Amino acid sequence: MTLKTVTAGLVLFLAVGCTGQTPPRSQSGKSALAGPSACPQPQGGADRRPETPTTIDVIEQAYLCILADYYSGATLDARSLLSAGFVAFTQELNRSGRDLAEATMPALTGDRKADWAAFEAVYRRNTDRLPDDLEEKLAAVTLKGIVAGLGDNHARWMYGAQRPPDSYDGDQYGLGLKANVGPQVTDNPGTALPPLFVVTVLGGPAKAAGLRPGDIVESINGSAPFSNGQVTPAAVTALYPRYPEAGPVRLELLRQDTGRRWTVTLKPGLYQPDPATMEAVSSRLLRESIAYVRLSGFASDAAERVFRAISRLGTGQTLTGVVLDLRGNGGGGPEEVNRLLGGFAHGKVTAYQCTVDGTCETMRTDDSVALLNLPLVVLTDRGCASACEHFSSAVKDLGVGRLVGTRTAGVVSGPARPYVLSNNTVLAFPSRHHLAPDREVIDRVGVAPDLYVPLTPKDAAAGRDPVLARALTLLRK
Numbered sequence: 472m473t474l475k476t477v478t479a480g481l482v483l484f485l486a487v488g489c490t491g492q493t494p495p496r497s498q499s500g501k502s503a504l505a506g507p508s509a510c511p512q513p514q515g516g517a518d519r520r521p522e523t524p525t526t527i528d529v530i531e532q533a534y535l536c537i538l539a540d541y542y543s544g545a546t547l548d549a550r551s552l553l554s555a556g557f558v559a560f561t562q563e564l565n566r567s568g569r570d571l572a573e574a575t576m577p578a579l580t581g582d583r584k585a586d587w588a589a590f591e592a593v594y595r596r597n598t599d600r601l602p603d604d605l606e607e608k609l610a611a612v613t614l615k616g617i618v619a620g621l622g623d624n625h626a627r628w629m630y631g632a633q634r635p636p637d638s639y640d641g642d643q644y645g646l647g648l649k650a651n652v653g654p655q656v657t658d659n660p661g662t663a664l665p666p667l668f669v670v671t672v673l674g675g676p677a678k679a680a681g682l683r684p685g686d687i688v689e690s691i692n693g694s695a696p697f698s699n700g701q702v703t704p705a706a707v708t709a710l711y712p713r714y715p716e717a718g719p720v721r722l723e724l725l726r727q728d729t730g731r732r733w734t735v736t737l738k739p740g741l742y743q744p745d746p747a748t749m750e751a752v753s754s755r756l757l758r759e760s761i762a763y764v765r766l767s768g769f770a771s772d773a774a775e776r777v778f779r780a781i782s783r784l785g786t787g788q789t790l791t792g793v794v795l796d797l798r799g800n801g802g803g804g805p806e807e808v809n810r811l812l813g814g815f816a817h818g819k820v821t822a823y824q825c826t827v828d829g830t831c832e833t834m835r836t837d838d839s840v841a842l843l844n845l846p847l848v849v850l851t852d853r854g855c856a857s858a859c860e861h862f863s864s865a866v867k868d869l870g871v872g873r874l875v876g877t878r879t880a881g882v883v884s885g886p887a888r889p890y891v892l893s894n895n896t897v898l899a900f901p902s903r904h905h906l907a908p909d910r911e912v913i914d915r916v917g918v919a920p921d922l923y924v925p926l927t928p929k930d931a932a933a934g935r936d937p938v939l940a941r942a943l944t945l946l947r948k
Contacts, residue, residue: 510536510890510898522630523894525610527594530556533614533628533898534587536890541621542904543827550579552620553590559616560594563609571597623900624658624914625857625884630896635714635741643744644714646737647675648682649799651926653854654711656702659881659915662853663702668928670799673749675742680735683726685932690723712739727928754780760788761946762845763939765796769803769858774810774840781843792846792946794939798876802857805834805886812865813840815847815872821865823910824885824903832903847872848942851920856880863918864907874920875942881917 509532534552538544557576564570574597577589594613598606611630618628635644649671652663667688672678688696694706709720721736747753751773754764762784764777781793809821817838825831851863851874860883866872885901892898907913922945924938 509539510892513889513891513897520895522896524607525614525630525894525896526607527591527598527610529892529894529896530594530610530614530617531587531591532892534617536892536898537617537621537900538583540888540890540900540902541623541626542825542885542901546827548581549583550581550586552617553579553586555620556613556617557590557593559619560609560613563612564597567605567608569601569605571600573597618898618900621900623884624655624882625887626900627887628896628898629889631715638741641743641749642741643673643675643749644741645675645712645739646710646720647673647677647679647742647744648710649673649748649854650688650707650710651853651931652696652702652707653799653801653856653880654708655801655854655856655880655882656707657704659917660702660704661915662878662881662917663697663707664853664925665697665700665702666928667696667707668931670926670931671748673742673744675744676737676740678742680737682724682735683932684934685727685928685930687725687727687928688722689725689732690721692721714739726932728932752776752780754784756784756788757794757943760791761794761943762790762792763794763796765798766800768801769805769807769811769862771804771807773803773807774814774837777811778814778840778843781845790845792848793843794848794850794942794946795872796850796939797855797859797863798850798852798938799854800856800859801854802859802883805858805861806837808858808862808865809834810837810840812862812869812871813837814843815845815866816869817842819865819869819871820908821869822861822908823906825906826903831906846946848945849874850938850942851876851879851918852926852938853877853880853917855918856882858883860913860918861905861907864911864913867918867921868908868911873922873942873945874918875922875924875945876920876938877923877925878917878919879913881913881915884914 561574564574577593579586615628618626648669650667651670652667656663669682669684669686672682691706691709694703696703696706717739719736719738723734725732751767757763762781764780766777812821813836816836819836820833821836822834823831849863849866849872860879863874863879867874883905885903885905887899888902889897889899922941924941930937
């Protein structure tokens with residue numbers, strides 16, 4: 472449900488296969504697409520077809536798909552999409568050194584069909600004068616701009632290679648670190664607070680350069696990660712490059728305990744992370760009777776793995792509570808959220824998924840799961856996003872546990888649904904909007920903890936965990 476979650480979900484859809492049909496064309500060259508059939512959903516049972524170039528016809532299909540199937544598509548002002556797309560188009564013209572005098576935004580009236588016709592006419596008049604390779608690049612950035620115009624943290628257009636061709640299972644790509652501000656900050660900058668510091672060194676370039684937990688990042692490629700207390704999303708995003716991004720990232724660092732300041736340049740690449748930092752579920756027994764379970768994401772079978780971990784820890788002794796560590800949990804499937812919640816409550820509403828007219832689907836606890844009948848404390852931070860926020864808000868609203876840590880990411884627009892475009896790329900966005908059990912909006916707001924306990928650079932450098940320590944005080948015998 473964040474970018475990482477959407478990517479993982481789409482990889483699953485693409486693995487079982489997607490097919491897309493070229494939209495019909497009229498004699499005038501205009502698309503005859505209309506209504507929800509503009510974008511079919513992926514169908515299983517066949518290999519995914521290779522991608523073909525993005526064109527103005529593909530852009531039109533995506534535009535119609537959003538208007539037909541996005542949760543607020545019925546009331547959306549389509550001019551915002553076309554304006555965002557045209558901004559991206561002209562910016563790319565400028566970057567390429569091929570700006571054109573006629574690249575001027577057409578007047579838009581609010582009539583969706585007429586506005587598209589005006590947009591398409593200007594687009595074709597300009598791109599017909601450009602080389603084919605630049606035309607394809609312009610189409611791609613224009614489509615990305617239209618999707619960005621939704622301002623939705625679960626709307627993505629997936630195209631091109633997602634992983635290096637020489638990668639193996641378990642390989643990661645990037646700089647090899649996690650900071651206290653994650654990549655989802657671009658979706659909700661207001662959740663980030665200074666300073667920016669390293670929380671975990673996963674391996675790869677960061678490990679080779681000698682970075683440590685607690686190191687403060689004062690500058691990224693010459694830009695401060697915070698300005699006047701506000702995060703600089705572009706700077707922070709550079710910490711988390713995704714393939715095929717390969718440009719070097721220059722960091723200015725401060726190590727508080729020694730006062731050392733230095734600069735290091737890290738080049739993104741493949742690396743094998745430390746296994747201990749990448750386990751989907753890890754667990755241990757605390758104070759002889761408290762089950763501590765860390766869950767990195769709500770992937771398939773996540774709930775069952777948590778239950779198995781708690782059961783193993785309870786072998787030979789009576790457990791008195793559960794600490795569920797969801798810090799850095801980027802989300803996953805709502806079904807796994809409902810199943811895990813079923814271990815702590817039955818017969819409860821966990822969330823609502825609603826359309827713009829207020830029609831809602833009710834999500835409920837999975838009551839086929841046996842109740843654990845144990846006190847629960849959940850650890851949260853600004854890296855807890857999407858499905859993680861679904862879980863956290865339900866725990867808080869339903870009173871089945873306490874939240875300790877910091878406010879969550881506020882990145883929970885709604886579950887992204889994939890649609891196949893005619894060039895065999897995938898567009899994904901929510902067809903319904905997420906509301907918490909008390910019907911409050913948590914997208915862009917986040918879920919506030921019951922006990923606010925932030926992690927500091929000194930804590931990270933010393934290996935201290937004040938959040939866990941505070942959680943344990945709530946589970947004293």
